[in-house]
Amino acid sequence: xxxxxxxxxxxxxxxxxxxxxxxxxxxxxxxxxxxxxxxxxxxxxxxxxxxxxxxxxxxxxxxxxxxxxxxxxxxxxxxxxxxxxxxxxxxxxxxxxxxxxxxxxxxxxxxxxxxxxxxxxxxxxxxxxxxxxxxxxxxxxxxxxxxxxxxxxxxxxxxxxxxxxxxxxxxxxxxxxxxxxxxxxxxxxxxxxxxxxxxxxxxxxxxxxxxxxxxxxxxxxxxxxxxxxxxxxxxxxxxxxxxxxxxxxxxxxxxxxxxxxxxxxxxxxxxxxxxxxxxxxxxxxxxxxxxxxxxxxxxxxxxxxxxxxxxxxxxxxxxxxxxxxxxxxxxxxxxxxxxxxxxxxxxxxxxxxxxxxxxxxxxxxxxxxxxxxxxxxxxxxxxxxxxxxxxxxxxxxxxxxxxxxxxxxxxxxxxxxxxxxxxxxxxxxxxxxxxx
Amino acid sequence: xxxxxxxxxxxxxxxxxxxxxxxxxxxxxxxxxxxxxxxxxxxxxxxxxxxxxxxxxxxxxxxxxxxxxxxxxxxxxxxxxxxxxxxxxxxxxxxxxxxxxxxxxxxxxxxxxxxxxxxxxxxxxxxxxxxxxxxxxxxxxxxxxxxxxxxxxxxxxxxxxxxxxxxxxxxxxxxxxxxxxxxxxxxxxxxxxxxxxxxxxxxxxxxxxxxxxxxxxxxxxxxxxxxxxxxxxxxxxxxxxxxxxxxxxxxxxxxxxxxxxxxxxxxxxxxxxxxxxxxxxxxxxxxxxxxxxxxxxxxxxxxxxxxxxxxxxxxxxxxxxxxxxxxxxxxxxxxxxxxxxxxxxxxxxxxxxxxxxxxxxxxxxxxxxxxxxxxxxxxxxxxxxxxxxxxxxxxxxxxxxxxxxxxxxxxxxxxxxxxxxxxxxxxxxxxxxxxx
Numbered sequence: 001x002x003x004x005x006x007x008x009x010x011x012x013x014x015x016x017x018x019x020x021x022x023x024x025x026x027x028x029x030x031x032x033x034x035x036x037x038x039x040x041x042x043x044x045x046x047x048x049x050x051x052x053x054x055x056x057x058x059x060x061x062x063x064x065x066x067x068x069x070x071x072x073x074x075x076x077x078x079x080x081x082x083x084x085x086x087x088x089x090x091x092x093x094x095x096x097x098x099x100x101x102x103x104x105x106x107x108x109x110x111x112x113x114x115x116x117x118x119x120x121x122x123x124x125x126x127x128x129x130x131x132x133x134x135x136x137x138x139x140x141x142x143x144x145x146x147x148x149x150x151x152x153x154x155x156x157x158x159x160x161x162x163x164x165x166x167x168x169x170x171x172x173x174x175x176x177x178x179x180x181x182x183x184x185x186x187x188x189x190x191x192x193x194x195x196x197x198x199x200x201x202x203x204x205x206x207x208x209x210x211x212x213x214x215x216x217x218x219x220x221x222x223x224x225x226x227x228x229x230x231x232x233x234x235x236x237x238x239x240x241x242x243x244x245x246x247x248x249x250x251x252x253x254x255x256x257x258x259x260x261x262x263x264x265x266x267x268x269x270x271x272x273x274x275x276x277x278x279x280x281x282x283x284x285x286x287x288x289x290x291x292x293x294x295x296x297x298x299x300x301x302x303x304x305x306x307x308x309x310x311x312x313x314x315x316x317x318x319x320x321x322x323x324x325x326x327x328x329x330x331x332x333x334x335x336x337x338x339x340x341x342x343x344x345x346x347x348x349x350x351x352x353x354x355x356x357x358x359x360x361x362x363x364x365x366x367x368x369x370x371x372x373x374x375x376x377x378x379x380x381x382x383x384x385x386x387x388x389x390x391x392x393x394x395x396x397x398x399x400x401x402x403x404x405x406x407x408x409x410x411x412x413x414x415x416x417x418x419x420x421x422x423x424x425x426x427x428x429x430x431x432x433x434x435x436x
Numbered sequence: 437x438x439x440x441x442x443x444x445x446x447x448x449x450x451x452x453x454x455x456x457x458x459x460x461x462x463x464x465x466x467x468x469x470x471x472x473x474x475x476x477x478x479x480x481x482x483x484x485x486x487x488x489x490x491x492x493x494x495x496x497x498x499x500x501x502x503x504x505x506x507x508x509x510x511x512x513x514x515x516x517x518x519x520x521x522x523x524x525x526x527x528x529x530x531x532x533x534x535x536x537x538x539x540x541x542x543x544x545x546x547x548x549x550x551x552x553x554x555x556x557x558x559x560x561x562x563x564x565x566x567x568x569x570x571x572x573x574x575x576x577x578x579x580x581x582x583x584x585x586x587x588x589x590x591x592x593x594x595x596x597x598x599x600x601x602x603x604x605x606x607x608x609x610x611x612x613x614x615x616x617x618x619x620x621x622x623x624x625x626x627x628x629x630x631x632x633x634x635x636x637x638x639x640x641x642x643x644x645x646x647x648x649x650x651x652x653x654x655x656x657x658x659x660x661x662x663x664x665x666x667x668x669x670x671x672x673x674x675x676x677x678x679x680x681x682x683x684x685x686x687x688x689x690x691x692x693x694x695x696x697x698x699x700x701x702x703x704x705x706x707x708x709x710x711x712x713x714x715x716x717x718x719x720x721x722x723x724x725x726x727x728x729x730x731x732x733x734x735x736x737x738x739x740x741x742x743x744x745x746x747x748x749x750x751x752x753x754x755x756x757x758x759x760x761x762x763x764x765x766x767x768x769x770x771x772x773x774x775x776x777x778x779x780x781x782x783x784x785x786x787x788x789x790x791x792x793x794x795x796x797x798x799x800x801x802x803x804x805x806x807x808x809x810x811x812x813x814x815x816x817x818x819x820x821x822x823x824x825x826x827x828x829x830x831x832x833x834x835x836x837x838x839x840x841x842x843x844x845x846x847x848x849x850x851x852x853x854x855x856x857x858x859x860x861x862x863x864x865x866x867x868x869x870x871x872x
Contacts, residue, residue, distance in 0.1 A: 007728050010700050011634075011665075013568045019735045052517065059512050066510045074502045076495050078716045081488065117553050117741060124739045128590065132449045153736055154564065154590060198447075229447075264446050280514045281743035292443050299455045300589055303560045305553060307717035307743045 019153055025376065025397035026051070026145045029383055033392030040416065048413075048421035051392035053207070053361050055241075055277035055412040057335045061328055062277055065320075071313045078308040084298050086115025086285070090311040093318040094285055098270065100321070101240055102254030112289060114297050117306040118282025119237050119271035120150050125304060126267060126286055127155040129296040130231050136160045136195040137233070138186050140178045142364065142401030144207040145394065151201075160195055161400040162186035166355070166366065176209055176355060178217070180224045187228060199231035200224075204250060205238040208364045208399055208408035210357025212242055215250045219259060222252070226261035234268045237284075240275040240329065243336045244358035253287065263289035272314060274361065277412075281310045336361065339411040339418055346422040350429050361412035368405025370429045379404045382432060389428030391421050455589055461812070461833035462487075462581045465819055469828030476852065484849075484857035487828040489643070489797050491677075491713035491848040493771045497764055498713055501756075507749045514744040520734050522551025522721070526747045529754040530721055534706065536757070537676055538690035548725060550733050553742040554718025555673050555707035556586050561740060562703060562722055563591040565732040566667050572596045572631040573669070574622050576614045578800065578837030580643040581830065587637075596631055597836040598622035602791070602802065612645055612791060612800075614653070616660045623664060635667035636660075640686060641674040644800045644835055644844035646793025648678055651686045655695060658688070662698035670704045673720075676711040676765065679772045680794035689723065699725035708750060710797065713848075717746045772797065775847040775854055782858040786865050797848035804841025806865045815840045818868060825864030827857050 029051050038046035065071065085091065091110035099108050116122050131137070133156035139147060141161035148159040162183060164176045173179070183200065190197050202221060205212045213221070218234075225232040234252045242249060252260065252268050260266055268287040273279035283306050288294050318324070340363060347354050347365050354365040371378040376397045382405070383395045396406035409425070411418055465487050474482035501507065521527065527546035535544050552558050567573070569592035575583060577597035584595040598619060600612045609615070619636065626633050638657060641648045649657070654670075661668040670688045678685060688696065688704050696702055704723040709715035719742050724730050754760070776799060783790050783801050790801040807814040812833045818841070819831045832842035845861070847854055 008700055008726060010726060010728065012565055012728060012732065013571075015568060016565050016732045016736070019732050054516050056512070056516060059515055062515060063510055063512065072508045074499055076492070076499065079495055079498060079714050080490050080492060081715045117743070118739075121739045129448055129452050132451060135449075150738070154739070264444055278515050279517045281745050282741050290444060290446060292446070292448060296448065296452045296455050300452070302586070303554075303557045303590070304740060305718050307553070307746045309717050310743045310745065 015156070016153075022149055022152075024145065024149065025380070026394040028380070029387060029392045029394050032387050038390065038417070038420070045390070047387060047390055047392045048417060048424060049392050050410045050413070050418075050421045050425070051394045053274065053408075053410050053412075054279050055274060055332075055336075055361050057339060057412045057414060058277055058328070058332045061331060065317055065323065065328075066313060071316050073312075074309060078312060082308045082311075084301050084305075085111075085113065086306065087308060087311050087315065090115055090315040091285075093315040094270070097318045097324075098251070098253055098287075102249055102251035104253050105256045108253055108287070112287060112294060114286045114294060114301060115306055115311060116284050116286070116301055116304040118273065118279075119235070119269050119284035120146070121282070121304040122269050122271070122284040122286045123147075123150045123233075123235075124154055125297045125300050126233065126269070126293070127151040127157045128300065129293055130233075130267075131155065131157045131198050134158065134196065135198040136190060137199040137201045138162050138183065138190065138197060139201040140164055140182070140206070142208055142396060142399035142406070143201075144203060145398030147201060158195065159201070160186065160190045160197065161402075163400070163402045166403055166406070176211060178213070178221070180220050183221065183224050197228075197230065199233060201233045201235065203235040203237075205236075205242060205359035207238065207360060208362055209355050210238075210360035210362060210364070211355070212244070212247045212358045213250050215248070215255065218250050218252060219255065219261070222266060223261045225265065229265070231265045231267065234266070236268055237271045237274050238360045239270060241332070241336065241361060242359040243333045243340065247358040260289075265290070267293065276317070282306070283310060283314055336412060339413070339415070342418060343409055343411045343422060346426055350426055352429070362408045362410045364406060365409050366406050367429060368403070370432050371405045374404050376404060385432045386425065386428045389424050389431070391424040391428065393425070451592070452589075458585055458588075460581065460585065461816070462830040464816070465823060465828045465830055468823045474826065474853070474856070481826070483823060483826055483828045484853060484860060485828050486846045486849070486854075486857045486861070487830045489710065489844075489846050489848075490715050491710060491768075491772075491797050492850060493775060493848045494713050494764070494768045497767060501753055501759065501764075502749060507752050509748075510745060514748060518744045518747075520737050520741075521547075521549065522742065523744060523747050523751065526551055526751040527721075529751040530706070533754045533760075534687070534689055534723075538685055538687040540689050541692045544689055544723070548723060548730060550722045550730060550737060551742055551747060552720050552722070552737055552740040554709065554715075555671070555705050555720035556582070557718070557740040558705050558707070558720040558722045559583075559586045559669075559671075560590055561733045561736050562669065562705070562729070563587040563593045564736070565729055566703075567591065567593045567634050570594065570632065571634040572626060573635040573637045574598050574619060574626065574633060575637040576600055576618070576642070578644055578832060578835035578842070579637075580639060581834035583637060594631065595637070596622065596626045596633065597838075599836070599838045602839055602842075612647060614649070614657070616656050619657065619660050633664075633666065635669060637669045637671065639671040639673075641672075641678060641795030643674065643796060644798055645791050646674075646796035646798060646800070647791070648680070648683050648794045649686050651684070651691065654686050654688060655691065655697070658697045658702060661701065665701070667701045667703065670702070672704055673707045673710050674796045675706060677768070677772065677797060678795040679769045679776065683794040696725075701726070703729065712753070718742070719746060719750055772848060775849070775851070778854060779845055779847045779858060782862055786862055788865070798844045798846045800842060801845050802842050803865060804839070806868050807841045810840050812840060821868045822861065822864045825860050825867070827860040827864065829861070
């Protein structure tokens with residue numbers, strides 16, 4: 001049997017062998033959690049999911065909204081084939097919404113957008129269009145564990161980590177701070193190792209750190225990309241989950257266009273699954289200033305069309321600015337803030353350090369002091385011990401950060417569930433470190 | 437500027453150059469039609485779309501159904517990430533529905549299915565998983581014009597036409613009849629030309645012919661595929677639009693499993709866009725007996741997830757067997773039958789021959805007698821003359837049938853629109869042939 005044969009011995013494409021062989025250190029935790037999910041009454045012995053990033057804190061608000069009669073209307077135009085870019089109404093609604101959120105000094109052009117069924121899909125098509133097989137993108141690490149998989153399975157683009165340190169450094173460098181010097185060194189090293197570096201992938205607010213770059217930082221990173229003719233992909237899926245009142249939105253769309261160093265190579269992703277907690281009906285959008293990129297993505301979007309009913313509901317939701325401003329975002333952000341505070345208190349109680357997040361649904365916490373050995377194997381042991389203790393967290397090995405013992409703790413779950421999850425986390429950590 | 441550069445001079449992937457350069461003879465008609473769509477009152481000078489295959493004959497029934505309170509319910513499980521294969525409820529509903537429709541002698545296993553957002557998406561992932569770049573599949577022609585594009589843009593799989601003749605032949609061979617001999621010769625010829633033939637693509641009922649294979653034919657084609665270890669993709673998207681009462685459903689799922697020559701290489705596609713007229717919320721399903729194929733497709737399905745709200749609505753629609761049996765299908769098929777009859781009458785009036793369809797939303801009509809020259813150019817002139825006359829049809833050049841002057845006339849539109857379209861068709865054809 002050739003190496004590219006399947007288990008059954010029937011020849012399949014060798015290019016999908018990576019799908020089977022891909023090593024994902026987060027999979028253990030997420031699969032165990034999905035298979036035996038905690039529920040207060042139906043499955044109290046199940047595992048509390050603090051692993052997968054989805055916001056169920058505000059399901060009540062979103063369900064109320066989606067159930068409004070206006071959002072539940074089907075009409076004939078939703079049945080038939082529609083604009084490949086996504087409906088004009090949705091694109092206009094997204095453009096207006098992003099203008100408000102980012103404080104964009106210029107109009108955002110809805111015709112430079114393409115809607116698809118989710119940001120994972122946008123990443124797939126965009127990287128397929130920008131890069132060739134084997135091309136490499138730099139990505140500051142720790143980074144969201146799905147990035148390498150999402151741009152490799154079909155686009156065959158490699159992710160090259162630019163590692164950041166949890167330790168503050170010289171010249172006032174903060175923990176996990178990304179500088180142009182990091183990018184320069186990463187580029188240098190990647191090229192020396194024979195990589196064809198063609199782009200930089202930046203997640204802002206970052207996942208798993210919940211860190212929001214300053215506008216100045218964004219501009220500096222973009223200038224670096226221009227200098228080396230690199231495409232930059234700004235993944236801003238957590239853009240409106242900035243829960244730190246003193247931190248400003250720093251979307252690339254909020255910059256004056258003249259201050260964007262290389263607009264033709266600057267592409268932005270946004271979606272509804274995180275800020276609105278509806279990953280079950282995925283909806284993502286690409287914004288690009290490059291007409292060629294747009295055209296190619298639109299042509300390929302036949303594979304990834306979002307339901308026009310969902311597009312209609314999303315448009316109507318975004319058009320209700322009053323609800324967004326007065327109800328949805330204040331409630332969402334205040335609940336996130338509470339959940340984050342409770343989580344930090346628990347970490348303080350067990351003496352674990354963490355990176356204080358400004359945005360997102362999670363906190364990057366250092367449980368390294370509980371490890372018996374500072375290795376991936378040691379981390380894996382702790383992950384399984386936590387699962388056995390009834391709580392699922394995703395470990396640092398998947399995030400390529402290079403420091404073991406860190407975990408992303410997703411806290412955007414209803415209070416009683418978070419309390420139970422944190423109680424189990426605390427117990428498990430303490431029993432692990434004192435175990436023989 | 438290198439050849440793989442984009443118009444702007446910014447380097448993009450060379451693998452998507454084909455997206456820009458792909459030649460699609462049907463595009464003229466479909467783009468002109470989309471840009472200036474006929475409407476009785478709002479745009480009576482627009483073009484009547486008899487080009488794009490979508491069923492708007494039954495929009496009233498489908499809208500009624502989709503608007504039932506039961507189908508409009510959001511719940512918490514629809515917000516969050518769901519099964520990558522598609523919800524169990526939908527897969528069970530599809531399996532049960534297909535058991536009824538196909539008369540399957542065995543249970544259809546919902547766990548051997550994967551739901552995605554549309555059949556175009558299923559084709560993309562399935563061909564990506566089965567084949568390598570440059571592999572070739574045989575496809576009887578005339579065939580649906582999007583097949584080459586759908587499996588080439590990302591999967592990079594080539595379509596090799598096996599041409600069928602409109603003329604009846606020796607030994608009682610009927611017009612457009614596909615025999616194993618055709619397949620043998622096609623395989624031989626493709627191999628001689630250096631193609632790596634790895635599969636056969638069969639659309640049953642066929643598009644554009646509306647022809648339904650007999651079960652014996654299906655078995656013979658499958659046996660041919662087994663003989664040469666070829667994967668077979670059965671695209672059955674029009675399966676339940678069989679409007680000829682004397683013709684039996686011949687889905688591959690209706691065969692006793694022991695009579696399927698090579699189940700591990702036999703894959704079936706189905707979807708809701710044609711039989712239920714809802715391409716705007718695309719939903720497609722792959723059925724395979726090959727666990728490896730299924731696993732790889734499911735892993736790649738993150739890019740192509742269908743909305744769980746739409747999955748829920750579709751499941752509830754399929755679960756209402758009474759409505760399907762007593763209301764939906766009888767009404768749909770009787771309206772299709774009427775529309776088909778009216779179209780044939782018009783063709784008879786202008787003395788144009790056609791292939792009498794058993795299924796589908798269209799008829800394959802020979803307007804060759806109106807061409808001034810029997811070439812693609814001559815056909816193009818007629819296509820533009822028809823557009824100028826206010827009716828959009830898709831010409832044979834896109835279907836690779838090798839005989840010019842044939843058009844697919846899509847008739848599944850409301851009666852008044854069909855009548856207007858056919859009136860224009862008739863006038864345009866007659867004026868074209870008598871034009872100087």
